[in-house]
Each structure stands twice: as C-alpha cells, then as structure tokens.
Amino acid sequence: MPKTIKIIGIGAGDPDHLTIQAVKALSQVDVVFLMDKGPAKEKLNALRKKICARHMGERAYRFVDAANPEREREGDYLAAVADLNARKQAVFERLIAAELRDGECGAFLVWGDPSLYDSTIRLVEAIAASGRHDLDWDVIPGITSVQALTARHRTTLNAIGRAVTITPGRRLAERFPDGVDSVVVMLDAENAFRRLREDDVDIYWGAYVGTPDEILIAGKLDDVAGEIERVRAEARAAHGWIMDSYLLRRPTVADKTSD
Known part of the structure; x- marks a missing residue:
C-alpha cells in the first residue's frame, strides 16, 4: 500500500483558523512530522501539538521530530536557499522512509497557506517524482498571514x-x-518600509498575528515607521524571533471621492 503525505495549512497562529477541510484531513493522519527550529521557536511546535490535541481527538497518532536545517546567512541568497532546500528534502525523505509505514498517512503542518513563501510543496513533490517511494500526497489550503x-x-x-x-x-x-x-x-528582516519613497502611504503592520503575542500598528507610514521599528526590535529581543508582515497602501481616486 502507498504511503500518504498531507501538507496542511494551519493558519497564521490561531487554532480556530483551521478550515473544516483541514480538520477532516487531520482525522486521517497517523504521523505528524515536526521540524525543530530551536528553543526560540518552540512555541510554533507547541501550537501544532495544541491543534492536534483539539482536532484529532482520541485516535492514535504520533509525533516525529527532526532538526530543521539552517540557511547560510552569508553569500548568494538564492544559492543559500537552494542548498537549504536540498538539505531539508533529505530530512523529509528520511522521515518518510524511516518513520512512515506502508499504508500510513503522515502530515506536515504548515503555517499560513502552503502555497505562499513555503518550500514544503516543492520538497514533497520532488520526493514523489523521484520514484523512490510509493507515495500519494495532497495539499490542504490554509488561511494566510495576509x-x-x-x-x-x-x-x-x-x-x-x-x-x-x-x-x-x-x-x-x-x-x-x-x-x-x-x-x-513578508519576510522583511531589515525594515524595508523605511526605503519607500512615496507620500501619503498607509501601513498596516502585524506581528505574531492570531497568537496571544499579537501586535498591531497602523497609520500613515511617515507617522508610525519609527514606532514599528522600535516595537519590532523589542519583540524580537523578547521572543528570540519574529513573524510579521505588513500591507502598504496608497489612497486611490475612489478612496478620495468616497470621503
């Protein structure tokens, strides 16, 4: 019997973000793969476990942990990402081969939606295409951070x-x-909004959206840019990591005529 992999989008941080389709998919899962990104980000996997406890009920399932490779921060960005994904693919393939029995269903629980700035789909697709495993796989969309x-x-x-x-x-x-x-x-490590040279721009910024640590700031970019930069640095220092995104929007003719 083939092994099955489900790539399940779990939303931006609130356990209530799971769709009914995602809950139904979890009811079929025997193994949940958890990629360990170190002590600073242990809350991410703690939330995954909370989601499983809430939605998988009393059925038998197990967690399998593996260390998540880290990206080289120096040198060419695209080359570093390609190297990272090659090493992640090797980890995924080892987990599928060693920890998932024939006929079982394994799951990767992906923050937000798996189609947006996440490598899991590409890696599982490559593993399936290799022909080294009898593998079925599926993608369950999730609520994006956007x-x-x-x-x-x-x-x-x-x-x-x-x-x-x-x-x-x-x-x-x-x-x-x-x-x-x-x-x-998204994925802004350097406060890139500071280099936007536009007048009359609104910014809607959020960090840890959907979690108890959520922070929201909105306003004219010129007015709140400094506050966002300060709050962002404080949050990163306090938690050891930050997950944030923002929307930049300039008023349109329709906005101005509707006032």
Whole structure:
C-alpha cells in the first residue's frame, strides 16, 4: 500500500483558523512530522501539538521530530536557499522512509497557506517524482498571514479594480509598481518600509498575528515607521524571533471621492 503525505495549512497562529477541510484531513493522519527550529521557536511546535490535541481527538497518532536545517546567512541568497532546500528534502525523505509505514498517512503542518513563501510543496513533490517511494500526497489550503493581517486591521487587501503585489522585504522597491496601489511585504528582516519613497502611504503592520503575542500598528507610514521599528526590535529581543508582515497602501481616486 502507498504511503500518504498531507501538507496542511494551519493558519497564521490561531487554532480556530483551521478550515473544516483541514480538520477532516487531520482525522486521517497517523504521523505528524515536526521540524525543530530551536528553543526560540518552540512555541510554533507547541501550537501544532495544541491543534492536534483539539482536532484529532482520541485516535492514535504520533509525533516525529527532526532538526530543521539552517540557511547560510552569508553569500548568494538564492544559492543559500537552494542548498537549504536540498538539505531539508533529505530530512523529509528520511522521515518518510524511516518513520512512515506502508499504508500510513503522515502530515506536515504548515503555517499560513502552503502555497505562499513555503518550500514544503516543492520538497514533497520532488520526493514523489523521484520514484523512490510509493507515495500519494495532497495539499490542504490554509488561511494566510495576509488574510489574518487584513482581517485584524479590518481593512481590504486591494483597492477597487486595482492589483496587489506580494513581495519579500528584500525586493521592496522605493516606489509602488505601475498599476499597483497595495503592496504586501513578508519576510522583511531589515525594515524595508523605511526605503519607500512615496507620500501619503498607509501601513498596516502585524506581528505574531492570531497568537496571544499579537501586535498591531497602523497609520500613515511617515507617522508610525519609527514606532514599528522600535516595537519590532523589542519583540524580537523578547521572543528570540519574529513573524510579521505588513500591507502598504496608497489612497486611490475612489478612496478620495468616497470621503
């Protein structure tokens, strides 16, 4: 019998973010794979275990832990990511081979949605394509950090009839792209919003959204940029890590005429 892997999006931090589809998928899981990212991020796996306890009930299942490889911080970024993913794929393949029996179902519980800035889909796809395992796999979508952020700020992602750009912080330009009035920035380690050279821009920033540690700040970028930078540094120092994102939006003609 083939082994089965389910890649399940679990939302941005609130256990109630799980969809009914995700809960149904968990009911089929025998093994939950947990990637250990060190003591500073142990809350991430603690939440995964809380989700399993809430939604998997009394059925028998087990956790399997493995150390998550770390990315080389020096040198070429894309080369470092390729090296990291190669090492993560080797770990995933070892877990599937050694810890998952024929006919069993294993799961990787992915923060947010597995399609957005996460490597799990690519790695499992490569393992399945290798032909070394009799493997079925599926992806269960989750609530993204972008959805959670805009919901908590009670705002919309896009202006009427306008496009949205989603970018990592290192790719944030000094100006909005042509035809775009909304930019979502993720994976920003360097406060990239500081280099945006636009007047009259609103920012909706959130860290640890959906968790008890949630922090939200919104306002005109020029007014709150310093506060966000300070609060962000304090949060990182207090927790040892930070998971944040933000929406940058400039007013459109429709916004101005509706006042």
